[in-house]
Amino acid sequence: MDVVRQLDESVWRGFVDHHPMGSIFHTPEMFQVFSRAKGHQPELWATTQSGQVLALLLPVQISLMNGLLRRFTTRAVVYGSVLYAPGVEGQEALTLLLRTYKQDVDGSPLFTELRNLSNFGLVQPILQEQGFVYEDHLNYLIDLDRPPEVILQNIGRRTRKNIRRGLRRGDVLVEEVSRRDQVDACYNLFRQTYEASQVPLADRSLFEVAFDLLYPKGMVRFTLARVGEVPAAVSVELLYKEMMYGWYGGVDRDYGSYVPNELLTWCILQWGAENGYSLYDFGGAGRPDEEYGVRDFKAKFGGELVCFGRNTCVHAPGALWLSKQGYRLLRRWL
Numbered sequence: 001m002d003v004v005r006q007l008d009e010s011v012w013r014g015f016v017d018h019h020p021m022g023s024i025f026h027t028p029e030m031f032q033v034f035s036r037a038k039g040h041q042p043e044l045w046a047t048t049q050s051g052q053v054l055a056l057l058l059p060v061q062i063s064l065m066n067g068l069l070r071r072f073t074t075r076a077v078v079y080g081s082v083l084y085a086p087g088v089e090g091q092e093a094l095t096l097l098l099r100t101y102k103q104d105v106d107g108s109p110l111f112t113e114l115r116n117l118s119n120f121g122l123v124q125p126i127l128q129e130q131g132f133v134y135e136d137h138l139n140y141l142i143d144l145d146r147p148p149e150v151i152l153q154n155i156g157r158r159t160r161k162n163i164r165r166g167l168r169r170g171d172v173l174v175e176e177v178s179r180r181d182q183v184d185a186c187y188n189l190f191r192q193t194y195e196a197s198q199v200p201l202a203d204r205s206l207f208e209v210a211f212d213l214l215y216p217k218g219m220v221r222f223t224l225a226r227v228g229e230v231p232a233a234v235s236v237e238l239l240y241k242e243m244m245y246g247w248y249g250g251v252d253r254d255y256g257s258y259v260p261n262e263l264l265t266w267c268i269l270q271w272g273a274e275n276g277y278s279l280y281d282f283g284g285a286g287r288p289d290e291e292y293g294v295r296d297f298k299a300k301f302g303g304e305l306v307c308f309g310r311n312t313c314v315h316a317p318g319a320l321w322l323s324k325q326g327y328r329l330l331r332r333w334l
Contacts, residue, residue: 001049001093003100012046015053016083017241021118024219024240025080026058033213034060037206043076045101047093054093056083057101061109064200072319076105076112081120081311091126098130102313110320116308117281124311132311138285138295140303144244145278148270154302155266162259163266172232172260174267177222183211186222186234189250196253207236207248214238220247223268225260233260235268244272246283265301 009028016022024030034042045057057078064073082097084090105112114132124134144151152160166172177186187204194201207222214220218239225233232255238245251261272280282303286292299305314320 001047001054001096003097004046004048005044007044007046007048007053011051011053012044012056015056019083021080021083022241023080023117023243024238024245025117026056026083027219027240029214029217029219030079030238031058033206033210036209036213038203039063040202040206045097047097049089049093052085054085054090055097057097059101059112062202072110072322074109076109078112078114081114081116082123084123091123094123095126095130098127098132102131102315105315108316110316111312111314114311115284116310119308120311127311130313132313134309134311136288136307137310138288139306139308140282140285140298140301141306142269142280142282142301142303143278144269144273144280146273148273151269151273151302152266156300156302159262159300162262166259166263171227172258172263173226174264175224175226177211177224180208180211182224183207183222185231186224186236186250189231189234189252190248191250192252193250202248210236221268221271223264223271225264225267227255227258227260230255232258233264235264237268237272239277242276242278244268244277244280246281261297262300269301 012028016026019026031042031044034040039062041061041063043059043061045059046053047055058080059076059078061074061076082094084094101112112132114127115137120127128134142151152163155163177183184204187207190201190207210220211222215222221237221239223235223237224231231252233249233251235249236247238247249261269280280303282298282301285295285298285305288307
């Protein structure tokens with residue numbers, strides 16, 4: 001077995017396309033999006049044998065600052081977690097891959113986080129032996145392989161009532177974004193939402209590149225809700241196989257009385273059910289031991305609450321401690 005840093009794109013795509021846990025985050029297309037977005041630096045790590053891929057790791061280094069502070073503001077996120085071939089051989093390949101990756105990282109980034117999109121119970125012993133500590137993290141999955149009216153009936157009673165009332169009134173127009181210049185309005189809503197939550201937001205280029213590269217291939221959908229001519233809520237979904245992944249969302253709280261976010265979410269679920277998608281992944285619902293308003297919102301839509309968790313390996317404990325202290329001070333100052 002060999003650990004390599006590049007793959008033939010057709011071999012790479014074939015491994016992901018045929019893997020039952022392969023997601024859009026493992027695709028060459030998503031790698032290209034991250035490689036062209038400011039503040040993002042994707043890497044490819046794979047274990048191969050006789051030209052076949054046995055394990056795949058795609059960490060994306062995300063930096064909030066450059067210069068001297070880059071070391072203290074860079075983390076690696078493995079969206080969709082690792083992929084490995086079935087059987088003992090795949091598990092051995094995964095062990096070799098993680099061991100080699102850890103040896104090479106050498107303190108930068110601060111940590112690497114695996115975001116599990118499915119149950120990784122089978123290889124949790126391997127992940128934890130290699131220093132990737134498990135932590136519970138929730139998510140909601142919504143079955144779209146049903147008639148839209150059935151999906152609507154499973155939404156919480158009050159939310160369902162708000163949706164039906166909003167549809168009758170017609171004050172909110174929900175439409176797909178089909179022009180690149182509309183991405184600017186979407187980003188303004190993201191910025192409002194993230195500033196209110198005091199959470200860093202990805203650079204505008206991430207969304208522009210996603211639109212440029214993924215929209216022509218039917219791999220992303222930007223959906224905007226307007227009250228009159230004013231953008232009031234936005235959601236971006238990544239599309240792959242029969243899956244819809246909730247990626248980014250934003251809302252203007254000044255228009256909360258029109259429930260644009262509820263109407264927007266319902267229209268996305270309805271669109272997915274009517275266009276051949278089988279599952280909607282809500283994109284995370286926080287830690288179970290912490291209050292999280294976003295989880296409360298997502299819970300209203302009748303999905304299945306799952307806990308696939310995350311695994312994190314810290315590469316620079318001292319620098320990470322300093323980074324956390326600085327982040328707390330910055331949030332307090334803001």
